Amino acid sequence: MTRNRIVIVGGGFGGLYTALNLCQFPWTEASRPEMVLISDQRHFLFSPLLYEFVTGEMQSWEIAPPYEELLADTPIRFQPAQVRGVDLAQRRVDLGKETISGDYLVLAVGGETQRPPIPGLSEYAYEFRTLADAERLRERLRQLLTGTGVVRVAIVGAGPSGIELACKLADLLGNRGRVRLVDRGAEILKTFSPFAQEAAQKALEQRGIWLNLSTTVTEITAATITLNYKDQLDVLPVDMVVWTAGTRTPAWITALPAQHDDQGRLVVRPTLQLPEYPHVLALGDVAACVDENGQAIPRTAQAAFQQADYAAWNLWALSSGRSLLPFKYFHLGEMLTLGTEDAAMSGLGVQLQGSLAYIARRLVYLWRLPTLKHRLQVGWHWMMTPWLDWVTTLVSNQR
Ligand SMILES: Cc1cc2nc3c(=O)[nH]c(=O)nc-3n(C[C@H](O)[C@H](O)[C@H](O)COP(=O)(O)OP(=O)(O)OC[C@H]3O[C@@H](n4cnc5c(N)ncnc54)[C@H](O)[C@@H]3O)c2cc1C
Numbered sequence: 001m002t003r004n005r006i007v008i009v010g011g012g013f014g015g016l017y018t019a020l021n022l023c024q025f026p027w028t029e030a031s032r033p034e035m036v037l038i039s040d041q042r043h044f045l046f047s048p049l050l051y052e053f054v055t056g057e058m059q060s061w062e063i064a065p066p067y068e069e070l071l072a073d074t075p076i077r078f079q080p081a082q083v084r085g086v087d088l089a090q091r092r093v094d095l096g097k098e099t100i101s102g103d104y105l106v107l108a109v110g111g112e113t114q115r116p117p118i119p120g121l122s123e124y125a126y127e128f129r130t131l132a133d134a135e136r137l138r139e140r141l142r143q144l145l146t147g148t149g150v151v152r153v154a155i156v157g158a159g160p161s162g163i164e165l166a167c168k169l170a171d172l173l174g175n176r177g178r179v180r181l182v183d184r185g186a187e188i189l190k191t192f193s194p195f196a197q198e199a200a201q202k203a204l205e206q207r208g209i210w211l212n213l214s215t216t217v218t219e220i221t222a223a224t225i226t227l228n229y230k231d232q233l234d235v236l237p238v239d240m241v242v243w244t245a246g247t248r249t250p251a252w253i254t255a256l257p258a259q260h261d262d263q264g265r266l267v268v269r270p271t272l273q274l275p276e277y278p279h280v281l282a283l284g285d286v287a288a289c290v291d292e293n294g295q296a297i298p299r300t301a302q303a304a305f306q307q308a309d310y311a312a313w314n315l316w317a318l319s320s321g322r323s324l325l326p327f328k329y330f331h332l333g334e335m336l337t338l339g340t341e342d343a344a345m346s347g348l349g350v351q352l353q354g355s356l357a358y359i360a361r362r363l364v365y366l367w368r369l370p371t372l373k374h375r376l377q378v379g380w381h382w383m384m385t386p387w388l389d390w391v392t393t394l395v396s397n398q399r
Pocket of ligand 1: 004014038040043047110120160283284286303304
């Protein structure tokens with residue numbers, strides 16, 4: 001008996017959750033397809049909690065569990081490989097040394113950090129997107145903190161990643177930190193609500209974070225950053241520059257012979273199918289999707305997570321002759337971490353700030369972690385940490 005094969009490329013919010021959702025359908029032994037998840041990393045990354053890894057509030061096993069563990073009790077086969085291209089018509093995926101074909105193909109490889117051609121950016125600026133990026137950042141901070149002087153950090157991009165990282169680093173560095181946030185736009189958190197903008201502004205001010213808006217970066221060196229404000233150049237000494245501005249679509253996705261939007265993303269129907277290739281679906285950051293109600297879908301984990309429900313259903317429907325469902329996006333709200341034990345969240349008519357928002361954000365993310373087993377492990381660890389800290393303090397005080 002030959003089974004249908006579903007090949008999912010990319011193991012993030014779009015790809016992994018599609019794969020896990022697929023396992024929930026009542027396949028019979030005869031109808032169950034072979035499911036393959038391909039990713040270039042061996043672990044999933046829950047990026048909204050990457051800040052907590054940098055500050056040491058969370059550990060890598062919590063935010064980046066290996067696929068081997070997540071998929072252990074499922075029929076999904078994980079294949080670690082970097083995809084180099086796809087033949088959409090044949091649904092054949094190029095893995096370098098080999099190829100793999102599927103009856104259905106899902107593209108969910110996410111975005112990359114945009115790197116404009118600014119002198120020194122590639123050589124000296126730190127990115128903040130992957131676990132490896134966060135590890136490099138952590139190591140650099142550790143080195144800087146072993147010295148005695150002030151630690152000067154410039155973060156480029158006043159979107160959510162830049163704001164959240166600035167607040168977390170300001171709290172981590174305390175009175176040794178000098179944190180600066182730079183953005184070429186005239187406001188922070190351009191796509192967020194006034195509530196989130198005000199909460200973030202307040203958090204930046206409370207922490208003494210310098211904000212340079214309407215300012216462009218013209219050069220980065222090992223020890224300086226050059227800023228241009230109204231044609232006035234300012235060369236500032238800096239110990240670390242973190243680049244969080246902009247997301248771009250991977251070049252091999254933009255090169256595929258399909259319809260793209262002006263950001264190179266794959267245009268999909270509301271059912272997440274590529275118009276010319278109905279057996280190929282795309283979701284998450286690589287998909288240019290307008291949902292059934294005409295809403296353009298943002299590049300967020302929230303959107304990819306919701307699309308994964310529809311992608312799984314539509315794969316099940318395609319395999320079993322059922323009707324496909326057009327994606328309907330439901331904006332649940334906004335959440336921002338604004339430093340240690342501080343956050344802002346709004347949604348479903350509720351607005352919260354401070355420690356209550358911090359706890360609520362953690363609980364929402366705990367619920368969103370993949371697999372019940374992983375949620376229980378992380379939840380248990382969070383519950384036990386205060387006790388373990390207390391016991392450690394007690395023991396060290398008695399020595
Ligand atoms: C630091 C940070 C914080 C964020 N915080 C939030 C937040 O709080 N809320 C929110 O809604 N969104 C947040 N986002 C955005 C969110 O992470 C993305 O929108 C979301 O991850 C998109 O899901 P995706 O499945 O398209 O891509 P991803 O989750 O990025 O997954 C892509 C997967 O594909 C793999 N991959 C990439 N290229 C290849 C290849 N060539 N071959 C094989 N595998 C490949 C990657 O390793 C990865 O596993 C944040 C992003 C970052 C960087």
